[in-house]
């Protein structure tokens with residue numbers, strides 16, 4: 019249930035994001051989700067891709083600072099209450115969320131989260147019958 | 160520990176002084192009659208061809224600076240007819256014309272001799288493979304090491320700079336034992352060895368001889384650990400002869416200056432007074448035996464101090480401290496003196512970053528600003544904004560508390576900084592005076 023997410027350190031410089039996407043695109047890597055967290059001087063690009071290890075190698079060869087981080091993901095109907103419910107389950111257990119992002123497909127939402135304790139989060143969400151997404155399913159979206 | 164030329168390297172000081180004086184007298188006479196520029200300078204100072212009774216009288220003589228070499232570009236200070244010159248080297252000037260140096264046949268012999276001493280004091284011998292990754296060409300590094308290596312009978316591999324992949328392959332295939340290059344490039348190679356997953360056990364390196372730029376003790380430790388070698392500091396500058404002016408012995412306790420060829424003095428760079436033993440100041444050299452381009456009291460801009468007295472290795476040659484930096488490299492930021500090597504030293508103490516940085520100095524609204532760009536190390540990058548901000552703040556705090564000036568720290572992507580394969584270009588001074 020743990021999903022390998024690709025994280026890339028980016029300076030806030032024009033063209034760097036394009037370079038990342040170009041490099042992955044040339045090697046036919048599919049990107050399911052993408053989010054950027056940034057400050058005034060640098061940013062972190064986070065992506066769910068079809069082949070995290072290969073993507074990491076591709077970017078490494080182009081001198082990017084890349085890391086693979088573990089995240090979890092749930093699928094809910096795309097109404098805010100479900101997202102809220104998930105957050106509450108976790109906060110009740112004192113599991114903090116380092117960051118989260120979401121996207122929707124049709125009537126469904128996919129929520130990606132990096133928790134302070136991913137294993138515990140998975141267990142708790144399952145117990146509350148939330149639908150967890152597998153990495154293999156995610157890349158097929 | 161072997162000594163290449165024990166006669167001169169372990170000579171009693173009185174005897175050495177006698178030889179220095181005799182040879183200096185010859186040099187001064189030759190310069191007086193052969194170099195009009197020097198003759199005029201000496202006459203202006205009230206000096207003649209026989210004004211030197213003892214080596215110590217040198218303090219009466221006028222200094223020579225890089226500007227003098229530029230003013231006499233290219234061959235104006237040569238003391239022999241061009242027909243006697245067998246080699247010319249030049250160092251590129253960051254501003255204006257390059258500095259040109261010429262060698263007679265005997266100068267080349269002298270240079271090989273002092274380089275043979277250097278390599279021997281580093282522990283190299285005829286059984287070694289010396290991997291010369293200094294640039295060959297107008298720069299004196301490559302050929303200096305080359306001739307010294309051949310003189311001691313080692314197998315010299317003249318790889319020259321650049322093409323790191325090939326360097327590593329040759330190092331592995333030929334079994335290089337001694338690496339000669341700049342300390343910056345040594346670190347670069349160490350990283351490349353890691354990145355290419357080369358098994359250190361496949362390499363036979365045991366020693367490195369590094370010079371051509373100032374480097375810190377921290378940097379030495381890092382190189383020694385990463386490459387599993389003993390890192391020896393060697394010193395030289397093309398104006399004096401190139402590498403071979405001074406070198407550490409295996410005890411790594413100061414660099415022995417080849418005093419029978421180069422006479423050192425330490426001066427206060429502001430008052431120009433000669434400083435006593437043990438005081439730090441600008442290193443000044445007079446060439447004792449050089450024929451092609453003899454120089455009197457050449458100001459090196461390097462800051463160091465001298466220690467006389469016999470070394471535990473047996474050499475009696477005076478030792479100079481590892482250079483802190485060139486007074487040219489010294490930045491004055493809002494009145495505070497700062498060497499890039501100090502910053503490097505602080506960065507090396509932090510395990511979360513690699514010592515790859517660039518300093519950008521500017522003047523905004525009449526106020527000096529200092530910006531440090533540091534590369535983010537992949538091993539530490541964990542994709543949390545807060546963690547990177549903490550790191551940035553930590554670097555800034557460490558620098559400010561040690562150096563006492565404020566510095567704007569920015570994290571940058573790796574390898575985006577100028578990663579020179581020769582001299583490091585770590586300071587970008589944009590101030591317009």
Ligand SMILES: [Zn+2]
Pocket residue numbers: 407408409410415470471472473474
């Ligand atoms: Zn010694």
